[in-house]
Amino acid sequence: xxxxxxxxxxxxxxxxxxxxxxxxxxxxxxxxxxxxxxxxxxxxxxxxxxxxxxxxxxxxxxxxxxxxxxxxxxxxxxxxxxxxxxxxxxxxxxxxxxxxxxxxxxxxxxxxxxxxxxxxxxxxxxxxxxxxxxxxxxxxxxxxxxxxxxxxxxxxxxxxxxxxxxxxxxxxxxxxxxxxxxxxxxxxxxxxxxxxxxxxxxxxxxxxxxxxxxxxxxxxxxxxxxxxxxxxxxxxxxxxxxxxxxxxxxxxxxxxxxxxxxxxxxxxxxxxxxxxxxxxxxxxxxxxxxxxxxxxxxxxxxxxxxxxxxxxxxxxxxxxxxxxxxxxxxxxxxxxxxxxxxxxx
Numbered sequence: 394x395x396x397x398x399x400x401x402x403x404x405x406x407x408x409x410x411x412x413x414x415x416x417x418x419x420x421x422x423x424x425x426x427x428x429x430x431x432x433x434x435x436x437x438x439x440x441x442x443x444x445x446x447x448x449x450x451x452x453x454x455x456x457x458x459x460x461x462x463x464x465x466x467x468x469x470x471x472x473x474x475x476x477x478x479x480x481x482x483x484x485x486x487x488x489x490x491x492x493x494x495x496x497x498x499x500x501x502x503x504x505x506x507x508x509x510x511x512x513x514x515x516x517x518x519x520x521x522x523x524x525x526x527x528x529x530x531x532x533x534x535x536x537x538x539x540x541x542x543x544x545x546x547x548x549x550x551x552x553x554x555x556x557x558x559x560x561x562x563x564x565x566x567x568x569x570x571x572x573x574x575x576x577x578x579x580x581x582x583x584x585x586x587x588x589x590x591x592x593x594x595x596x597x598x599x600x601x602x603x604x605x606x607x608x609x610x611x612x613x614x615x616x617x618x619x620x621x622x623x624x625x626x627x628x629x630x631x632x633x634x635x636x637x638x639x640x641x642x643x644x645x646x647x648x649x650x651x652x653x654x655x656x657x658x659x660x661x662x663x664x665x666x667x668x669x670x671x672x673x674x675x676x677x678x679x680x681x682x683x684x685x686x687x688x689x690x691x692x693x694x695x696x697x698x699x700x701x702x703x704x705x706x707x708x709x710x711x712x713x714x715x716x717x718x719x720x721x722x723x724x725x726x727x728x729x730x731x732x733x734x735x736x737x738x
Contacts, residue, residue: 404445418445431456463488494529495520508689523548525555525637526686527693544592545635551686556641557634561588564642569649575677577718580649581656586627588645590634599631608633608644611651615660627652639687643675650674659725666725669705672697673713673721676706 400421403410405428415422417440427436430443431452441453448456458467462478473485480489491500495517505518509528513520521530528548537552547555556564565588570580591599599610612628630648632641650671654662662670676694679687697703712720 418442418447493517494531508692521546523551523637524633524635525551525640526689542592543590543634544594545633547635547637551637551640554638555635556590556638558590561590564588564645568642568645569652572646572649572674572678573653575681576674578653580653583627583652583656586649586652587629589629589631591631593633596631596633608636608640609648611648611655613651613655613660625655627655637686639679639682639684639690642682643679643687643690646678647671647675662725664701665705665708667705668702669707669709670721670725672702672706673709676710 400410400414400416402408402421403414403423403426404418404420405422405426408423410421410423413424415424415427417427425435427447428434429436429440429449429452430446431448434449436447436449439450440447441450442448443453443457454469455467458469459472459479460467461472461481461484462475463480463484466481468479468481472482473480473489475485475489486499491504491512492498493500493504493514493516494511495513498514500512500514504512504514506512507527507529509526511529513529521535522528523530523534524545525547528550530546530548534548535546537546537549545555565585566580566583569586573580596607596610599612609630609632611630614626614628615622616624630645630652632644632648636644648671650673651667653674654660654667654670659667672694676691679691679694694703694706697706709721709724712724716723
């Protein structure tokens with residue numbers, strides 16, 4: 394009686410096995426019947442199997458291997474994924490690989506990506522940016538003439554809605570009142586607060602001892618007589634000219650925060666409190682605007698690493714979130730004695 398474990402017939406030709414044979418895939422094979430199910434040639438060395446049939450490894454891959462979703466070729470070695478589908482290296486680099494915004498070279502390995510989804514290689518990741526939205530500027534945008542004489546460089550989208558001198562009549566005390574109403578405050582009865590636009594270089598010169606670049610300043614004066622306050626008034630607000638509308642309005646909102654602080658005699662608040670309060674005023678006005686640029690500017694306020702502006706905002710915002718305006722005013726404390734002259738950024 395034959396051994397039940399010993400094959401008696403060839404798996405391929407089904408003829409009886411006599412003499413030497415190959416044992417593989419749970420059965421026996423005549424040596425001449427040990428053929429690749431793909432190409433029909435004799436198998437030697439390593440093999441692959443599918444449904445009990447042997448294949449050369451390359452023939453198995455050709456028949457059953459994963460294929461590129463673009464060209465349909467068999468994927469050999471490493472490949473990429475795009476939208477959850479496999480793509481060969483050639484097609485991925487040609488059609489889907491991220492490219493540098495500036496030089497268009499394929500980005501492999503580490504690279505920088507900004508908040509707008511723009512990507513740049515290490516040679517270009519500090520390229521020119523839009524003053525208002527921080528988007529990297531393309532070559533044509535970089536060559537655009539600065540807005541009027543302000544020296545302000547904007548992307549095409551922000552430039553199309555930038556605020557110029559002809560529109561300043563819309564941004565007087567009525568605008569300041571609307572801004573402060575967002576905080577639950579009211580703008581005191583004041584003479585019209587002048588708002589003017591100046592080149593960035595001049596604004597930076599006026600900022601004095603401040604250690605950061607600012608987009609606007611509020612100039613105030615306190616006159617004294619025999620050491621006692623005789624008069625105080627707001628000289629005006631100066632902003633960098635040519636900012637995108639949301640950037641301009643957010644900056645002006647910050648400055649009207651300083652107008653309110655000055656009128657209420659918070660002249661000598663710690664900078665952390667003063668700038669934090671004004672950044673909260675700005676943040677709430679941007680929230681009211683609600684555009685995509687306004688939301689991006691809000692995130693910039695929230696994520697600022699500046700030790701005064703960023704930390705100050707988070708300090709004041711924390712009080713606002715816990716107790717509203719009352720908690721913020723308690724943080725500010727009573728009005729302080731005035732300074733003889735101040736420029737608030």
